[in-house]
Amino acid sequence: MTTAPAPSDQGGPELRSSLQVRDVRKHFGPILANDGVNAEFRLGQVHALLGENGAGKSTLIKILSGIYEADGGEILLDGRPVQIRSTADARASGIAVVHQHSALIGRLTVAENIALAHDGLGFPRKAVVSRFTQAAADLGFTIDPRRTVESLSVGDRQRVEIVREMMTAAKVLILDEPTATLAPSERDVLFATLRRLADLGSAVILVTHRLEEAALYCDAVTVLRAGRTVFEHEEPSRLSQADLVRAMVGDVRLVAERHTSPRGEIALSAAGVRSRGPVSGMAIEVAQLTVRSGEILGIAGVEGNGQSDLAEMLSGAVKPDHGSLLLHEREIGALPGHERTSLIAYVPDDESLGFSVNLRVWENLSAEEMLYRRPPTAGNKKAMRARSAELVERFNIRPPSIDAVGGQLSGGNRRRVQIAREFSKTPSLVVCGYATRGLDVQSIQQVKNWCRELANGGAAVVYIASDLEEILDLSDSVAVLARGRLTASRPAVEATTEWIGHAMLSTETPSEQTA
Amino acid sequence: MLMSVALLGPIAAVVGADVGHTYSTLFLTSFGSPFGIGVLLIYSIPLVLVGLAVAVPYRAGLFNIGGDGQLLMGAFTAMVVGVSLPGLGAIPGGVLILLLAGAAAGAFFGAIAGALRAWRGVSEIVTTIMLNFVALFLVRYFVAGPLRDPGLTFNASPAVDPGLRIAKLAGNAGIPMSALVAILAAAVVAWWAYRTRSGWAHRMLGTAPSFARAKGVRVEVGYFLALVAGGALGGLAGATELVGNQYRIGFGFSPGWGIDAVAIALLARGNPLAVVPIAVFFAFLRNGGGALQSAVGIPGTVVTLLAAVPVLIVAAVTGWRTYRKFRGEGG
Numbered sequence: 001m002t003t004a005p006a007p008s009d010q011g012g013p014e015l016r017s018s019l020q021v022r023d024v025r026k027h028f029g030p031i032l033a034n035d036g037v038n039a040e041f042r043l044g045q046v047h048a049l050l051g052e053n054g055a056g057k058s059t060l061i062k063i064l065s066g067i068y069e070a071d072g073g074e075i076l077l078d079g080r081p082v083q084i085r086s087t088a089d090a091r092a093s094g095i096a097v098v099h100q101h102s103a104l105i106g107r108l109t110v111a112e113n114i115a116l117a118h119d120g121l122g123f124p125r126k127a128v129v130s131r132f133t134q135a136a137a138d139l140g141f142t143i144d145p146r147r148t149v150e151s152l153s154v155g156d157r158q159r160v161e162i163v164r165e166m167m168t169a170a171k172v173l174i175l176d177e178p179t180a181t182l183a184p185s186e187r188d189v190l191f192a193t194l195r196r197l198a199d200l201g202s203a204v205i206l207v208t209h210r211l212e213e214a215a216l217y218c219d220a221v222t223v224l225r226a227g228r229t230v231f232e233h234e235e236p237s238r239l240s241q242a243d244l245v246r247a248m249v250g251d252v253r254l255v256a257e258r259h260t261s262p263r264g265e266i267a268l269s270a271a272g273v274r275s276r277g278p279v280s281g282m283a284i285e286v287a288q289l290t291v292r293s294g295e296i297l298g299i300a301g302v303e304g305n306g307q308s309d310l311a312e313m314l315s316g317a318v319k320p321d322h323g324s325l326l327l328h329e330r331e332i333g334a335l336p337g338h339e340r341t342s343l344i345a346y347v348p349d350d351e352s353l354g355f356s357v358n359l360r361v362w363e364n365l366s367a368e369e370m371l372y373r374r375p376p377t378a379g380n381k382k383a384m385r386a387r388s389a390e391l392v393e394r395f396n397i398r399p400p401s402i403d404a405v406g407g408q409l410s411g412g413n414r415r416r417v418q419i420a421r422e423f424s425k426t427p428s429l430v431v432c433g434y435a436t437r438g439l440d441v442q443s444i445q446q447v448k449n450w451c452r453e454l455a456n457g458g459a460a461v462v463y464i465a466s467d468l469e470e471i472l473d474l475s476d477s478v479a480v481l482a483r484g485r486l487t488a489s490r491p492a493v494e495a496t497t498e499w500i501g502h503a504m505l506s507t508e509t510p511s512e513q514t515a
Numbered sequence: 516m517l518m519s520v521a522l523l524g525p526i527a528a529v530v531g532a533d534v535g536h537t538y539s540t541l542f543l544t545s546f547g548s549p550f551g552i553g554v555l556l557i558y559s560i561p562l563v564l565v566g567l568a569v570a571v572p573y574r575a576g577l578f579n580i581g582g583d584g585q586l587l588m589g590a591f592t593a594m595v596v597g598v599s600l601p602g603l604g605a606i607p608g609g610v611l612i613l614l615l616a617g618a619a620a621g622a623f624f625g626a627i628a629g630a631l632r633a634w635r636g637v638s639e640i641v642t643t644i645m646l647n648f649v650a651l652f653l654v655r656y657f658v659a660g661p662l663r664d665p666g667l668t669f670n671a672s673p674a675v676d677p678g679l680r681i682a683k684l685a686g687n688a689g690i691p692m693s694a695l696v697a698i699l700a701a702a703v704v705a706w707w708a709y710r711t712r713s714g715w716a717h718r719m720l721g722t723a724p725s726f727a728r729a730k731g732v733r734v735e736v737g738y739f740l741a742l743v744a745g746g747a748l749g750g751l752a753g754a755t756e757l758v759g760n761q762y763r764i765g766f767g768f769s770p771g772w773g774i775d776a777v778a779i780a781l782l783a784r785g786n787p788l789a790v791v792p793i794a795v796f797f798a799f800l801r802n803g804g805g806a807l808q809s810a811v812g813i814p815g816t817v818v819t820l821l822a823a824v825p826v827l828i829v830a831a832v833t834g835w836r837t838y839r840k841f842r843g844e845g846g
């Protein structure tokens with residue numbers, strides 16, 4: 001623990017070195033995003049901030065980092081009230097933040113982005129690069145600082161931001177869902193690093209939807225619900241996941257839908273696919289693969305092994321260089337846009353491929369409709385807005401309104417908008433690339449249920465995820481993607497963790513513990 | 516925009532002019548008489564059309580700085596067609612051929628920039644500016660040389676046949692009927708932008724290019740066509756100005772409408788319907804500016820400078836948002 005001097009003038013016996021928020025409030029129009037948040041983040045501790053999608057976590061963090069100004073309430077640093085009016089104020093107070101949505105400049109290189117963020121326009125580039133490389137290596141990340149940000153995967157962009165904030169000696173380090181895109185092994189390293197920072201006297205605040213992380217790695221937990229602190233605990237390791245879920249959502253329980261549909265005819269078939277990955281550039285290979293109607297194929301593997309590339313090809317967004325990729329005997333990459341968008345439901349890994357922060361919620365939901373099926377005449381717009389309102393209801397999206405622009409939605413709700421648009425089709429093929437990223441535990445269950453429903457309705461489902469449990473729970477069959485190569489699939493009952501681990505290893509990928 | 520008008524008062528006071536007189540001159544020049552309104556409209560028409568020429572590519576995320584070049588080429592081509600086919604004037608609606616020819620010429624200029632942008636990745640800002648010079652010198656060469664009207668004491672082309680002009684109505688008030696072209700163009704562009712599938716694809720391209728591409732919008736073709744359409748509107752502006760107001764092309768055919776148009780389209784945020792009132796406002800400042808110089812002694816350029824106030828405000832706000840977005844996460 002630290003021995004930061006307590007201010008003698010206001011120091012009560014209970015006063016400790018910490019960042020405290022008291023009754024913080026923030027509204028957006030009629031929405032109370034923060035409606036009385038209380039928490040105490042102590043120096044020397046790793047503190048989990050939990051809550052379902054839209055609970056107000058990111059809003060609180062934006063207040064602490066000076067992006068939003070609170071309507072009311074107090075922020076106290078070491079017992080003294082502080083005013084955080086700008087990001088510069090936050091930095092001056094020693095608060096460093098990794099936000100949920102990357103704010104890097106795509107056209108610039110990693111090194112340039114880092115230099116900019118550290119106010120180091122005069123900062124020698126070389127020093128930045130070497131410090132960055134060192135900090136990245138400490139975390140076990142390998143990112144070339146000379147690459148442009150737009151050429152990086154979603155995960156790597158987040159890694160850059162984590163490293164960037166780690167480079168400052170922050171008193172308070174806040175990370176908004178940093179682990180959503182990390183592989184389990186990277187997660188372990190990150191937590192070890194966070195622990196080290198805490199031991200050196202920093203306060204670490206971590207937003208996560210992985211409840212086990214709160215229990216395993218954190219010293220305290222605060223749960224928000226509908227903008228309010230509803231639960232605080234000093235020993236999360238003694239809590240069960242059920243305790244946390246109850247705190248987050250009250251006592252609702254979702255029952256897993258039965259997936260019983262008989263296998264139909266072959267829907268998706270791939271043979272001899274070899275291609276340069278459209279996203280990562282790595283060589284992608286699918287020797288042979290079939291997925292039947294009604295079948296759910298889970299694709300396991302460590303993220304960054306060509307998952308986005310494979311998903312882009314399966315969804316028909318990009319045609320492979322060699323080989324055939326057929327949906328009901330038709331080449332997927334050659335389907336015209338209107339057929340592709342109605343036959344294939346695709347939830348991509350990269351949010352910007354299926355969602356826009358500049359378009360309104362109803363426009364995001366009706367984008368394909370307006371491109372291919374119904375011109376946005378006054379009458380059609382009315383119908384599409386009505387349908388959007390239905391989708392918002394049916395898929396539990398919680399936007400301020402269907403006319404809100406995408407940027408006003410919480411991270412999880414942005415993902416739900418995409419899921420709603422894609423899952424409301426009657427597709428022959430469903431391709432999910434990390435569809436549940438950023439969703440709270442309940443929503444993950446819902447997404448799995450929706451996948452089962454789509455399969456029951458006759459769709460072939462390809463479900464890419466990094467969580468083995470999620471895959472084994474959902475899938476009828478499993479294949480492993482490692483170093484861009486997809487193994488043959490086998491029935492889920494035969495897909496032991498040993499086999500999966502071996503498949504990941506056999507192509508020389510770094511090994512991974514099963515979570 | 517009100518701010519720029521408001522700022523005029525203090526400036527007048529500083530220069531030592533009568534503030535009240537300054538404002539009354541500014542307003543009366545444009546709204547004091549039917550004649551003033553006619554002049555205001557004449558100033559407005561090319562600004563609306565070139566404003567649209569910038570707004571259309573802007574909606575796709577592209578900057579067309581080539582309005583002046585497209586406008587000159589449009590006017591020039593229309594003039595050449597009109598002068599070389601004198602029989603056209605006898606045909607009712609012959610003037611439409613001139614307008615189409617002008618639009619086609621502008622479209623051609625837009626296509627050059629568009630193709631370079633779409634398939635070679637060359638910045639359209641650079642190419643459209645360079646094409647402005649191409650158009651300027653090309654037209655100057657012809658109107659001072661091969662196509663000079665020998666009956667004139669200055670360098671200018673021959674005038675188009677009276678049968679190929681768009682009338683100005685109401686006797687000496689001179690309400691230009693070519694205003695209809697501008698209004699129609701704004702209406703058509705607005706209808707396309709907000710009511711058609713391709714208008715939507717265009718909008719997605721501008722606001723969310725990765726999303727658009729992922730959903731099958733052909734991004735390169737989209738960029739190309741956006742600049743072709745922008746060029747066509749620029750060309751139409753030139754042809755309309757030719758047949759509706761100047762009738763012949765001299766060295767000073769365009770006082771720099773293409774640059775005003777960039778400001779207009781930005782202020783309108785690419786909304787074709789908003790382009791109309793904003794263009795009229797710019798025309799109002801220009802029109803009043805000239806009068807202020809002679810009547811009050813405030814340099815006309817001061818008034819023109821005032822047009823920059825709303826532009827600066829919009830630029831500052833946008834810049835601030837972008838900055839916040841980078842430093843943290845913007846809304």
Ligand SMILES: Nc1ncnc2c1ncn2[C@@H]1O[C@H](COP(=O)(O)OP(=O)(O)OP(=O)(O)O)[C@@H](O)[C@H]1O
Nearest residue numbers: 028033053054055056057058059408409410411412
């Ligand atoms: N700029 C904004 N304008 C309007 N509403 C907003 C804005 N930002 C957030 N909200 C609303 O505030 C609420 C809380 O959002 P916030 O982003 O804090 O949620 P969160 O807890 O981070 O959720 P998630 O887990 O999905 O990221 C949501 O209902 C959201 O729609």
Ligand SMILES: [Mg+2]
Nearest residue numbers: 058100410411
């Ligand atoms: Mg969030």
